[in-house]
Amino acid sequence: MTVAPLKVTDGFFKSISAAELEQLTSELSILLRNGVQLDRALEMMAQANPNATIAALLADLTEQVRAGTPLHKAFSCYSRYFDNLYCEMVRIGEESGKLAETLQRLTQNLKFQNELRSKVTQALVYPGFIMAVCLVSLFAIFNFIVPSMEGLFSNRDDLPAYTAFLLSSSAFVRENQMLIIGSFVVFVFFVLSSSRKPWFRSMMLAVAAKTPVIRSGLLLSERIRFVSAMQLMLQSGLPLSQSLHFAQGVFVSPAMGLQVRRVKDDIAHGQMLSQSLASTELLEPVMMSLIKVGEESGNLETVFAEINNRARWRFEQWALKLTSMLEPLLIIIMGGLVGSVVVTMLLSIVSTSDVPI
Numbered sequence: 001m002t003v004a005p006l007k008v009t010d011g012f013f014k015s016i017s018a019a020e021l022e023q024l025t026s027e028l029s030i031l032l033r034n035g036v037q038l039d040r041a042l043e044m045m046a047q048a049n050p051n052a053t054i055a056a057l058l059a060d061l062t063e064q065v066r067a068g069t070p071l072h073k074a075f076s077c078y079s080r081y082f083d084n085l086y087c088e089m090v091r092i093g094e095e096s097g098k099l100a101e102t103l104q105r106l107t108q109n110l111k112f113q114n115e116l117r118s119k120v121t122q123a124l125v126y127p128g129f130i131m132a133v134c135l136v137s138l139f140a141i142f143n144f145i146v147p148s149m150e151g152l153f154s155n156r157d158d159l160p161a162y163t164a165f166l167l168s169s170s171a172f173v174r175e176n177q178m179l180i181i182g183s184f185v186v187f188v189f190f191v192l193s194s195s196r197k198p199w200f201r202s203m204m205l206a207v208a209a210k211t212p213v214i215r216s217g218l219l220l221s222e223r224i225r226f227v228s229a230m231q232l233m234l235q236s237g238l239p240l241s242q243s244l245h246f247a248q249g250v251f252v253s254p255a256m257g258l259q260v261r262r263v264k265d266d267i268a269h270g271q272m273l274s275q276s277l278a279s280t281e282l283l284e285p286v287m288m289s290l291i292k293v294g295e296e297s298g299n300l301e302t303v304f305a306e307i308n309n310r311a312r313w314r315f316e317q318w319a320l321k322l323t324s325m326l327e328p329l330l331i332i333i334m335g336g337l338v339g340s341v342v343v344t345m346l347l348s349i350v351s352t353s354d355v356p357i
Contacts, residue, residue: 015053015080016051016053016054016057016081018110018113018114018117019114020051020054021081021082021110022107022110022111022114024045024054024058025103025106025107025110026103026104026107027045028041028042028045028103029100029101029103029104029106029107031044031045032099032100032103033100033101033104038065038071038099039062039065039066042058042061042062042065043058043059045058046058046059046062057078057081060074060077061074061075064077070091070094071090071094071099072087072088072090072091072094075087075090084249084250084251085225085228085229085250086106088229088246088247088249088250089102089105089106089229089232089233090102090103090106091246092232092233092236092238092246093236096236096237096238098236098237101235101236102232102236105232105235106232109228109232112312116312116315116316116319119316119319119320126327127323127326127327127330127331130330130331130334131330131334133334134334134335134337134338137338138337138338138341139173139177141170141338141341141342141345142169142170142173142174143170143173143174143177145345146166146167146169146170146345147170147174149345149348149349150167152348152349153167153348159351160347160348160351162344162347162348163344163347163348163351165344166341166344166345166348201252205218205252205253209253213322216318217315217318217319217322218252218253219281220311220314220315220318221252221315222251222252222253222256222282223282223283223311223315224308224312224315225250225251225252226247226250226251226256226260226282227283227304227307227308227311228308229243229246229247229250230243230244230247230300230304231301231304231305231307231308233246233247234300234301234304235301235305240267240273240300241264241267241268244260244263244264244267245264247260248260248261248264256282259280259281259282260280260282262276262279262280263276263277263280272292272295273291273295274288274291274292274295277291283307286310287307287310287311290303290306290307291303291307
């Protein structure tokens with residue numbers, strides 16, 4: 001008998017942060033490593049957690065585990081919080097009998113992701129502030145400054161095109177400002193509420209895959225997912241073919257999963273892993289060389305750990321480079337918008353004093 005999951009995800013503001021997910025995973029790993037039974041560990045965490053959403057989730061997980069549901073299936077009921085990689089790693093830990101060790105490695109992986117996300121967020125604070133100031137400045141110019149100048153042009157029939165455009169833009173903003181603000185709020189709410197839905201993720205993934213700079217970051221993140229999964233599974237003692245089988249489900253992009261499936265089929269037909277991976281875009285040539293060395297030495301577990309470290313470093317460098325490029329780019333764009341409006345205002349004022357010859 002399977003217990004239906006509680007509706008802890010209902011409501012826009014009920015959520016679990018990445019830091020709370022890391023803490024939850026760490027606490028469960030510690031309890032299991034100290035000999036506490038799984039259902040009892042979940043129950044203890046539910047009783048001690050101050051977050052009502054997490055407490056309800058843990059209580060439901062406790063009931064599902066006691067009803068005989070594997071932990072990874074119970075986690076998969078809450079895909080909003082536990083992604084495919086997380087569930088697959090828990091499944092591997094359960095099947096290998098090393099759930100506590102697997103959860104500990106998952107905690108380290110989540111910690112890395114949270115640290116990187118924190119660095120990117122900090123780097124985006126200043127550009128975001130500049131953008132907000134720019135939008136507020138434009139809104140104030142169109143609502144207060146431009147209307148005060150309309151009297152200068154009321155008696156002129158031959159207004160320059162840029163002056164007419166400035167006045168009409170100001171009139172549009174003033175007449176529709178509530179509609180503009182409301183549309184912006186609805187758009188933000190729609191994006192936030194749809195961000196975890198499959199159709200929205202598929203749409204954003206398709207857009208990201210066609211954007212040059214973002215595409216490279218997407219490839220780097222998929223590479224981290226793959227090598228992290230392979231490292232964790234090989235460390236858990238799973239054979240290579242089974243590790244590749246489970247690795248198919250950790251990707252965000254379905255195309256990457258198909259590539260790993262072809263690699264798995266090649267391995268089943270006797271082909272070397274390094275040769276099969278060379279036909280994909282999963283790894284760089286240097287990483288392929290390491291895979292070949294790992295195959296010859298029989299130490300793929302250590303090799304994937306080294307590749308994982310390199311992949312994470314590459315992704316971190318890409319993220320920092322992107323944010324460092326984004327900051328001056330946003331400043332230029334926002335400054336250009338405000339500056340063009342100001343220049344248009346000055347040219348319009350100067351045009352009122354022009355004396356025809």
